[in-house]
Amino acid sequence: MRYLLNTEPGPLQGRVLAFAHRGADPTRENTMGAFRRAVALGYRYLEIDVRTAACGTLVVFHDESLDRVTDGTGKLREKTWDELSRLRVGPAGRAGDADARLVRFEDLLTAWDDVHLNVDLKDAESVAEFVRIVEEHQAHDRVLVASFHDARRRRTVQRFTRPVASSAGWASTALFVFLGPLGLTRALAGRAADVDCLQVPVKQGPVRVVTPGFLRRCHRAGLQVHVWVVDDPVEMHRLLDMGVDGLMTDDAEALAAVMRERSLWPQRGAETPEDAAEDAEDAVEDAGEAGDVGGP
Template sequence: MKKKTLLGMSLAFTLLCSPLQQPIAAKTTGEFRQMDNVAHRGASGYTPENTIAAFDKAVEMKADYIEIDVQRSKDGKLVIIHDTTVDRTTDGTGRVKDLTYEQLSALDAGSFKGEQFKGEKIPTFEEVLDRYRGKIGILIELKSPELYPGIEESIAQQLKKRNLDRPQNEKIIIQSFNFESMKKMDALLPKVPIGVLTSSKSHTTEQALKDFSAYADYFNPSYGIVTKDLVNDVHSLGMKISSWTVRSQEAADFLFSMDVDAIITDYPDYVDPRN
């Protein structure tokens, strides 16, 4: 297994072999947070998705990560927006890839969620990295990277520029539905955890999971295909499992019972163990 596995095995061996450590580990395990709380496009249940307002709200709600969607403007600027068009979440129309950064930055990306958010803008990737690194983990999704040749190199460049190509405690993770793109990201940033996204049961077979484990650290399925057996199979291959997208307390409770490693949710309070 890749990246941190050898370090983890070494640590586990040390803990097992040290009689002094065993009681301490057993005593404190119950105090550790067992599941990461990932704010999907920020705290998007309460604020306009993929905006500074949404990410600030996620920090306020003490989520462990914000999940962001990265695309690229016509003139090469990395921007944070989910859809490949601006129609749903802004007052503009057209494809992200066909609009310049100046055109994108002029759009209102908040009013669709409520008048109180009028004037929220489409953030840039650089802006999000600079504002939130060190404050909260960042789960970076490459949205339709096949539309943006070379976007992997651009993302890697921005992370390296900020020394985020060697993240501490997995606080930078990269994921996509595009598996070839993730293989490329793994080659470009071998120390950054990689995740694969899917909603297809065909990707949960023994062979498929084994293939993913060659380059991915996370297998991130929609919660509709999560089973206890799947969680165990993913863990047996040294990967973690983060499931999406939770929009009800019932869905969150189901994933708690499945013992996934992270829950990706529009409502961080559904996953907050203090509630």
């Protein structure tokens, strides 16, 4: 089964995918605490970022610098994993919180066997180690390769021994946004033939990216559209009504509630309506327990 379980004949066929952006817990982004909470809420798609430490370890982290979200300073690439493993993400009061530690990509990949990772490769050095880890664990169907750099994405995908899903870089996406309305979608589809989706913001500066026309053009080209980062329930409903294929959020509870209203929750396919109802009840209970332990 490929990464996008909402494609035929996947268990989520025809349904919208919900992504927990960096774990959807801004106070401790890209940490096991955030990821465990999202999974407990019912998410099976996690959007993450990876960077390479000085020792070659692949670390789940967004920024080039440690200063914004950790109690450390300097650039991540200048630190070894031994040094990084001692840092904590979030307020100083979490210094002793094991769930607020930085995470190695391999540890996250192996934490659950039914969770899919949307992986943004933040540096060129991450390519080889990312491929090695995915190949070692035969996790080709559980990862999607993302990068603003099309060349980096292509270089990564070409190294795998089995197909791996990927999203277009910003250059290819911009062509769809700006040239698509000129009737060049068919010609552009060839450029994006090796990707499965476009992952875009609602707007980029003054330009509204996600429109009904944009969605129609992408769907005709066989591409899904995943939108980031959406935290407002009204906007979530508007985009879902428009026909987007996926939403990424920093507000895990809000998106889960919207998806539940639409009978799209939890995020895994159930064999029967009774199974679905039972899964939904379990997700609510699990979310309550997760909120009691290390919540925001």
